[in-house]
Amino acid sequence: MAKLLVIVPAYNEEKSILDVIRNIREAEPTADIMVVNDCSIDKTEEILSNNKISHISLPLNLGIGGAMQTGYIYALNNNYDFAVQVDGDGQHEPKEIKKLVAAQDREKADLVIGSRFLGEKSFRSSFARRIGINIFAFITQILTGQRITDATSGFRLVNREVIALYAANYPSDYPEPEVIVYLKNRGKKIVETPVLMKERQGGKSSITPLKSVYYMFKVISSMLMQKVRG
Amino acid sequence: MQNYYIFLLGICLVLLGTIIWLLKKKHLREKYAILWLFIALLLPLGFLDIGIITTISHYLGIIYPPTLIFIAAFLGLLGLTLMLSVIVSHQTDRIIKLTQHQALLEEKINKK
Numbered sequence: 001m002a003k004l005l006v007i008v009p010a011y012n013e014e015k016s017i018l019d020v021i022r023n024i025r026e027a028e029p030t031a032d033i034m035v036v037n038d039c040s041i042d043k044t045e046e047i048l049s050n051n052k053i054s055h056i057s058l059p060l061n062l063g064i065g066g067a068m069q070t071g072y073i074y075a076l077n078n079n080y081d082f083a084v085q086v087d088g089d090g091q092h093e094p095k096e097i098k099k100l101v102a103a104q105d106r107e108k109a110d111l112v113i114g115s116r117f118l119g120e121k122s123f124r125s126s127f128a129r130r131i132g133i134n135i136f137a138f139i140t141q142i143l144t145g146q147r148i149t150d151a152t153s154g155f156r157l158v159n160r161e162v163i164a165l166y167a168a169n170y171p172s173d174y175p176e177p178e179v180i181v182y183l184k185n186r187g188k189k190i191v192e193t194p195v196l197m198k199e200r201q202g203g204k205s206s207i208t209p210l211k212s213v214y215y216m217f218k219v220i221s222s223m224l225m226q227k228v229r230g
Numbered sequence: 231m232q233n234y235y236i237f238l239l240g241i242c243l244v245l246l247g248t249i250i251w252l253l254k255k256k257h258l259r260e261k262y263a264i265l266w267l268f269i270a271l272l273l274p275l276g277f278l279d280i281g282i283i284t285t286i287s288h289y290l291g292i293i294y295p296p297t298l299i300f301i302a303a304f305l306g307l308l309g310l311t312l313m314l315s316v317i318v319s320h321q322t323d324r325i326i327k328l329t330q331h332q333a334l335l336e337e338k339i340n341k342k
Contacts, residue, residue: 054341
């Protein structure tokens with residue numbers, strides 16, 4: 001049976017982390033879970049230790065890229081066949097992991113991306129957001145020749161080969177869209193499968209229209225740089 | 231000696247003194263200190279011989295020769311900034327690797 005590791009990057013997730021872990025255990029009882037605590041300043045570390053949840057504690061905040069890469073190095077060192085990323089904020093639905101695994105099995109893909117924007121029950125989003133999503137999809141298509149509807153989705157599964165690639169080299173700033181370019185440059189097979197995701201659990205989104213434009217600019221330039229790097 | 235030269239010499243001496251002080255206090259690594267010492271010693275040479283500057287300016291078609299000094303200084307600082315960005319990027323990669331390695335090692339120890 002294939003060994004599956006669920007990597008949970010967590011930064012200040014004291015409110016959601018226990019639910020996330022419980023849901024993963026219910027949905028994937030045979031999978032191993034590894035939380036990467038990215039130097040949280042709330043009680044995330046305490047909660048993980050008290051509940052005996054396997055975790056790696058980064059002594060410095062590395063951001064999502066550095067935290068996820070730590071998980072991939074762990075997966076490589078411990079011979080996992082597949083690794084899935086499930087964010088610690090509760091946005092990703094662990095019961096949807098099965099869809100990623102099934103898509104991998106069916107398509108023999110190197111990377112399976114869980115897309116919010118595919119399928120009938122796709123994520124409801126505003127007009128401005130849809131424009132942004134389409135721009136991303138367009139840029140991704142130009143750079144890779146493949147249409148990816150949800151390039152920024154973190155809910156994804158990779159095989160052993162990609163785990164090894166990520167362990168050696170994983171972008172730090174906007175890893176999700178960047179690795180699409182990185183893997184396509186290496187001839188890897190990427191597929192998308194529709195998944196359901198939750199809206200934000202708590203708090204208000206801090207993203208303003210101006211910030212969104214700036215974010216898009218930074219992500220697109222990172223993807224272009226990844227393309228140049230090869 | 232013109233006041234201009236005395237002023238320049240003063241700046242060079244202050245720069246040299248600062249570099250040596252930073253070296254002694256171990257705030258500056260030898261690798262970078264050499265570069266700064268080189269700059270400090272080269273600085274007066276560029277300014278002292280106005281004749282050379284006038285000749286080069288004339289050759290490049292620059293009407294006002296002191297502009298050449300500013301262009302040279304600007305390009306030098308631009309190169310230096312780029313070099314420092316490369317060093318910072320390299321250091322960041324090293325810090326990330328070290329942090330990950332330490333955290334993974336700690337997890338291994340705690341598991342035993």
